[in-house]
Structure formats: C-alpha cells, structure tokens
Amino acid sequence: MANVVPAQAHGGPSYRWELTPTGTTAQFRGLAAVSKDVAWVAGTSGTVFRTVDGGKHWQNVSPAGAESLQFRDVEAFDARRAVALTIGEGEDSRVYRTDDGGKTWSETFRNTDPKAFYDCIAFNDAKHGLAMSDPVDGKFRIAATSDGGRSWQVQPTGGMPAALTGEFGFAASGTCLVAGPGRTAWFATGGGDRPRVFRTDDGGRHWTVADSPMASGAAAGIFSLAFRNTLFGVAVGGDFTKPTEAVNAASVTYDGGRTWKLVPADQAPKGYRSGSHFVPWSPFTVIAVGPSGSDVSFDGGRSWKQFYDGSFDSVECAGHGINAGCWASGAKGAVGRLVH
Template sequence: MKNMLFFALILTFTACKTNSKAIEKETFRGDVTMEIHEIMTDSISIRALDYANGDYWYSGNDGKYGRIHAATGAIKKFQLTSMEARKMEYRSIAVTEHYTYLLSAGNPALIYKITQATDEVKLVYTELGDQVFYDSMKFWNDQEGIAFGDPTVDCLSIIKTIDGGETWTKSKCTDLPKFIKGEAAFAASNSNISIYKDNVWVVTGGAAARVLHSKDRGSTWDSYPTPIIAGGEMTGIYAIDFTDNKHGVLIGGDWNNKEDNLANKAISFDGGKNWKLMDAENGPGYCSDIVFIPETNGKEILAVGSQGIWWSGSQGEDWKKLTDQGFYTLKMINDKEGVLAGHFNVSKFILK
C-alpha cells in the first residue's frame, strides 16, 4: 500500500462454512521451541526473502541486496549502482534456478534481473506514475513470473512475464475482478502472493480484505471475501500461503492496533473460496508474514510480526508464542530451519 512507505519505514463478514474436508487436525509435534542466531546486521530494513540452490537471498532499502549460503552462513553483499536505484526500497524478491529478481516499492517501479552465475545486473522493467506501488513478486520457473500492486487506474495492478523477466505485460482492468474503492495491498513481507502449480492467490487490504485467485497463472481471476478486519487504511491481509491447491492460511490485522487478534488470521480448505477465522484466545495479533511449515502436511504454521513469533501445531486452533523478538518476514527450507529478516537484522532459526 502506498502509505506503507510513510507508516512502516521504521519497521517497513462472518466466518464462512468450508466445502471440503480439512487435513486431519492432530498435532504434528507435541511442542516446539525456537533457537535464533543472528547471522547479519546491516543498516537496512529487510522485508523480502527467498531461497534457491542452497542460498537465501534478501533485499532492502538503499539498493542493497545479498545472498547467504544456507549451510555455511557465508554472506555476499551487493548494492545497485545507479542513484535512482538506491533511492528505492526493494520489498519484493524472487529467486529461480538461474536468476534473482528485485522489485522496488513506490514510484518508479523498477525490476532488476540478476544472473546468479555472474552477478550481472540488468534493469528489465520501469513503470512511472504517482500511484505506482508494487507489493510482492513470485516466479513459477526461470521464465514465468507475476507481480502485484496497488491500483493505478480502476483496478489493482498485476504484471506478468513469460520470457524470464525481459518483458512484462500489465493485465487489463477488464480481465481482473471489479475494483473496490480504497482497496490496495501491503509491501510488508513479499508475502501477499502465493503460488502452487498453475494457481496464484493475491490478497488485499484497506477498504476490503479479499483473496483474488487465478487457476491459469494470472489469465483469468475470481475474487472471494474473507472475515479479516477491513475498512481502515492499515487494516486487511498482509500475507498468504498455500501448501497445495486446497489448504491456505492468511494473516494481517490492524497495523495501528497490533494487539487485536480477533479477526486477523484465517484458514481455507477449498482453495480460498471460503475462510474460517483461527483461534484468537492465545493467537497472534497483527503479523506481516505466515507460512505452513514444510514437511508437516499442512498441520504446523508459523506467524511472524514486529511483536514476536507464534507457532501452531493444530492448523491455528491453538497457538504458542515462541519469542518476543520481532521480524518482518521469514523463509523456511524444511520443518526445522529457516531465516528471519527485519530491521537491521537477518537471523537463522531452528525449531526443536
């Protein structure tokens, strides 16, 4: 959301019935604790993480980005060279087998393509306009990718590439769900897009908290309401994750009232058509990221925000707070380890 640049630089309906059977709700592990080990500090705010080929990649403000070897912790730091590039925050990142893509939040929107083998950097997309603000980006493979952002005309912004980012096409408003005035999205964690096979889901906030879903990699779209809090400039959905084509989770809340946990997280068992609110009694309030923990058959969930980190082993029916230490985003590579990023900090974590 455009105003996130101002509000978050220092960080930066009723439940519906479900139509398909949930994964069996047994706890995968009886209990979980978390060890956090700082691996990097830098004077940047990091809201974008991805992983491929044994490396975590991150990006932040001042044109800075880098890669962290998952096994050794070795770090390579980079910085974009042009003054225009260094003015922007890079809150979206996508890593494929051979390339890494960075997308800026704000005007202008800039996409850089990095060849991993040589570290060569190429500017492949520029979009100008007072309302331009992209929030998240994902790639299915080396050729096909998608990015999502705030409206610039009468619909939300979706751009796609089918040639490895060399060219991008912006979807026409006639091909997208009808726009709700005041609806936008949040560049809080590069997590308001989730992809699985040909599916892509994107989530919104502000005046509405909706899920937009495409079964054909962004050619056609449907939209679904959610019970997540909406109506305020900083309310809505901040992150979404699907573990298959049926089971999804989302989280957000009210950035101005971070303790409120009544209508900020939900789960779907039918591909995002219907959403059920998760437990609020001991669950997290506002969070900027959420994931299904890999290799747990959709049973375990991690939620991350500036107020701490929470774990659920029961698909959100109950929660345990693991730490008060706050982060903006995370990436897991198996059921035990991953990386967290936030303000001036990147840390490795292990679940036990």
C-alpha cells in the same frame, strides 16, 4: 534482547530462531529461502544480501545505483538466480534480475504509470511469475513474465474484479501475492471496508474474489497468504499501527480461497503478523512472524502458539529433506534461521 520460548507439538519438534548477524542495519522485508544453506534478503537503501553457508556469512550483492530505492520482495530460484522488486509510486516500482549470484543485475521492468504502485511478486516456477500493483483506475494491476523475470507484460484488466473504495495491497513481506501449482496464484488486500482474497487459475488473466472475515481498515487487512496446495491455505494480518493487538487477524481456507474461516481470538496470534509460510517437513505446520513475535501452528493455522517475542517482518521456507530450511528477516539487519 528477545526471548526464546520454544513451542512444541505434542511429542513433536520445538521451534526457535537462531540469529545470523548480517553486519547491516537495513530493514529486510524481502526474503527468499532456497534451502537451509541458501537464502536472499532485500530491503531499504537498495540493499540485497545473500548467504550460501546457512547464515555464517552474508555477502552484500546490492545492485549498483539502487541506493535510493526500497526493496520489498525477492524471489530466488537457486544460489545464482534471483528476481527482486522495489516499491513506490511511478518509476520507483522496478524489477531486477541476476544470474550470477548478485555480481551483476539487469533492470527488467520499470513502471511508468504514476498511478501504479507494485507491492509483491511471485513465481509458479522458474519461468512464470506475476507482479501485483495497487488499483489503477479502479482495478488491481498485474504484470506477468514467462521468461523468468527477464521481461514483463502488463495484463489487460478485463478479467479483474473492481476494487473496493480504499482497497490496496500491503508491501510488508512479499507475501501479499503468492503462487501455487500450475498457473494458480492469490493476492490479498486491506484498506477497504473488508479484506479480500483474489485467485487466478490462468496465470493472471482472469480473477475471482472472495470476502474475508478478518478485520480491515486504513492500516489493516490481510498482510500475508500461505498455501500448502491449491486448496489449503492461511491468511494473517492485523493493523500495523497496533503491532501488539490482533483483532480478527487470522483465517484459514480449505477450498482454495473461495471461502475463509476466522480463527478465534483465543487461538490466533496475539499481535499483528506480516509474514507466513508452511514448513516443508510437515503438512500442517505453518509459521507466522511480525514485529511483536513469531508463532507456529501445528494444525494448519487453526490454532497458534508464540515461540519468539522479537521482531521479524518476513518468513519463508524452502528445500527438501535434509536440505529444507526456514528463514525470517526484519528490521536492523535481522535474519534468523529456524531450528527445530
């Protein structure tokens, strides 16, 4: 049984997860928070669940015929509209969309390139979104949508910097690619001799890239990005084969990802972290989760304190005012709602 050790800012709120049983053993790496009441999760064996009552009840809204596929990302606009990504080589990478709360789904993209492997999707708004694939012929591949995920167009790679040897993205929590205001987006990598962060300001047509001081390796790198705005962001990661170790596993940026500052080991999360997100109600508070625990930072990622030692893969927050909420999801059907 996981322990709750509430983390608290000086004179501020404490944080803990309230588990909301889903009744399934699927591993949910895909997570979309809409509000404190509405969330979607997606995972193994083609499984998609949805709640509209704060996790009291979860509804199985899995697409028909997707049982052999692995969902790794889901993006939801509200309680009825969502877009979900399955991962894998070739045609296993697909995108589905629903407009009726998961009663029916349409397959809107199927990868036909055997070299491509899509990891993450992200939306700037209800129309504009991107999907990111591992390198094909030496460059990361981007597919873009301008109609809310109803159709996708693979983008030319002329504006994409070359990939490093062994470099790829991690389909661990749906946050290796994140979207910001306007047409801004970032994606993070690992696998090479150093992790990197790519940035676009024009909806995926042109990208710049920056090296990160975090650790990289065959199973290591940046697994998750979180940005408060176009300038202020955090990156977390580590080595997924060493979940309780964290060597150079967190960093922060104040210039939109152009440069990154390493978080010292004594201030960083104590283990590999696969997901991160800023909370809506505090400009400097960010949550990170992984298989060995959850951490909170009250200073924008410069220092972290663990408040939960159970396992989660993903975390996402959304909503405004009294409707704001944060959710986490992971193995064996685990879903938690943040209490603060």
